Amino acid sequence: MTLRVFISLIFTAFILPVSLWADSARDGFGESSQIESKFFKVSYKPDVSLEGLVTQLNVSKSDEILANLSVDNSSTSKQLATMLDVLFNRASDVLDMHIYSFKGEIKVFATRQELTDFYNNLFHTALPCTGYAFYLADYNSIYVSAEYFRREVIGHEIGHAVMSNYFVVQPSVKIQEVLAGYVEYQLKKSK
Numbered sequence: 760m761t762l763r764v765f766i767s768l769i770f771t772a773f774i775l776p777v778s779l780w781a782d783s784a785r786d787g788f789g790e791s792s793q794i795e796s797k798f799f800k801v802s803y804k805p806d807v808s809l810e811g812l813v814t815q816l817n818v819s820k821s822d823e824i825l826a827n828l829s830v831d832n833s834s835t836s837k838q839l840a841t842m843l844d845v846l847f848n849r850a851s852d853v854l855d856m857h858i859y860s861f862k863g864e865i866k867v868f869a870t871r872q873e874l875t876d877f878y879n880n881l882f883h884t885a886l887p888c889t890g891y892a893f894y895l896a897d898y899n900s901i902y903v904s905a906e907y908f909r910r911e912v913i914g915h916e917i918g919h920a921v922m923s924n925y926f927v928v929q930p931s932v933k934i935q936e937v938l939a940g941y942v943e944y945q946l947k948k949s950k
């Protein structure tokens with residue numbers, strides 16, 4: 760058996776089923792539309808307006824300069840996608856944690872109530888983190904509502920996503936909140 764055949768057997772036997780399993784792991788977010796950025800797949804509910812998300816996110820010129828990335832204004836979806844990539848670069852720089860192959864998801868409910876209901880359904884407790892959004896490592900997904908789609912809120916959760924993908928051994932929840940809060944603070948400071 761050649762090495763190449765051996766490697767492809769290993770891939771088929773172990774790696775492929777794992778990736779199929781990951782694909783089929785569903786969080787129950789339900790019907791949605793999608794846009795794709797470099798670092799995120801964004802799914803949003805039918806009653807969410809992309810224009811509204813862009814207006815709320817309000818990524819600034821100084822964000823673009825600090826992130827070394829420009830917002831693409833050629834369409835609303837490209838605007839939103841590149842704004843999120845700018846925030847990803849900013850959060851990575853603030854934490855000094857760089858993951859070049861990162862790809863996560865952002866899932867947007869129309870209202871905070873829908874977000875709360877979704878979380879309660881899964882965990883039967885109040886919303887964690889800031890109370891406006893949360894990150895679930897099992898799905899590598901940030902969950903947020905259109906009502907609170909703000910750069911500090913999203914930046915905080917991107918901080919969680921970056922940490923979760925960066926550390927092999929996860930720091931305590933308290934430390935993760937302190938670091939995500941630091942990203943939020945830096946974004947607020949440079950508004």
Ligand SMILES: [Zn+2]
Binds near residue numbers: 915919935939
């Ligand atoms: Zn948090």
